[in-house]
Amino acid sequence: MTCRQVVQLLNDxxxxxxxxxDRQRVEEHLAGCEACAAFVGQLRASRRLVARLAxxxxxxxxxxxxxxxxRNWRPAGLR
Amino acid sequence: MxxxxxxxxxxxxxxxHGPLLRVALGYVRDREAAEDAVQETWLRVVAGLDRFxxxxxxxxxxxGILLNVARSRRRRxxxxxxxxxxxxxxxxxxxxIVDPDRFNAEGRWTSLPDNWEVLPEAxxxxxxxxxxxxxxxxxxxxxxxEVILLRDVxxxxxxxxxxxxxxxxxxxxxxxxxxRGHVRRVLxxxxx
Numbered sequence: 001m002t003c004r005q006v007v008q009l010l011n012d013x014x015x016x017x018x019x020x021x022d023r024q025r026v027e028e029h030l031a032g033c034e035a036c037a038a039f040v041g042q043l044r045a046s047r048r049l050v051a052r053l054a055x056x057x058x059x060x061x062x063x064x065x066x067x068x069x070x071r072n073w074r075p076a077g078l079r
Numbered sequence: 080m081x082x083x084x085x086x087x088x089x090x091x092x093x094x095x096h097g098p099l100l101r102v103a104l105g106y107v108r109d110r111e112a113a114e115d116a117v118q119e120t121w122l123r124v125v126a127g128l129d130r131f132x133x134x135x136x137x138x139x140x141x142x143g144i145l146l147n148v149a150r151s152r153r154r155r156x157x158x159x160x161x162x163x164x165x166x167x168x169x170x171x172x173x174x175x176i177v178d179p180d181r182f183n184a185e186g187r188w189t190s191l192p193d194n195w196e197v198l199p200e201a202x203x204x205x206x207x208x209x210x211x212x213x214x215x216x217x218x219x220x221x222x223x224x225e226v227i228l229l230r231d232v233x234x235x236x237x238x239x240x241x242x243x244x245x246x247x248x249x250x251x252x253x254x255x256x257x258x259r260g261h262v263r264r265v266l267x268x269x270x271x
Contacts, residue, residue: 002186011256035188050231056097
């Protein structure tokens with residue numbers, strides 16, 4: 001398998017979606033190819049960065065407003 | 080929570096507010112509009128709790144509400160966009176995952192990818208790099224953007240994302256491959 005072919009399979013590889021035979025060929029290639037191993041490292045780091053985007057606190061004023069809305073809501077049985 | 084447990088609702092806010100905001104940003108014009116959409120979503124969640132029957136997970140239900148709110152706001156915003164903004168050539172995400180020129184005739188790398196593991200964590204995870212990642216996602220066409228937002232920002236599984244978006248498993252994979260490919264490519268240029 002060439003680097004050019006491996007690169008096309010790496011997303012499915014990271015997703016765990018490759019058939020066993022392809023997965024084994026990709027892993028054998030990665031074990032012997034520093035460049036493709038670095039490329040996988042880039043894909044993994046990109047995903048980690050994208051996941052970091054979700055780390056946001058709820059602003060205190062928004063939280064208070066929503067909690068008040070929740071407290072004012074009464075389950076049907078308690079109305 | 081249906082019994083009125085405010086602590087349970089607060090835990091839900093802490094858990095999903097960030098992912099909801101980020102997903103909303105993928106649909107509306109700016110942060111303020113995204114914050115509004117998320118707030119409206121939470122208010123609809125509260126108003127709809129009685130009707131929530133647990134047939135889907137709470138998470139799927141909440142994000143489903145957000146997508147409805149955000150998409151209708153996007154339709155509203157779109158009427159305000161100049162005509163030219165609706166059409167783009169060289170759409171991000173349509174480029175090859177790696178420039179074909181970077182391989183020789185035998186399919187080996189000629190210009191090697193940088194090893195990011197040697198970068199200091201503080202540089203890789205810096206605010207400016209994160210902003211660039213956010214912008215790279217923002218450049219994607221909506222069909223690719225919504226997949227990467229649900230999968231990699233909100234942390235959904237492939238099956239959950241495909242089902243919420245009403246697309247096939249194969250389509251989900253192709254879109255994710257392209258979206259992640261674009262983000263990596265942008266980062267590689269930025270970090271070089």
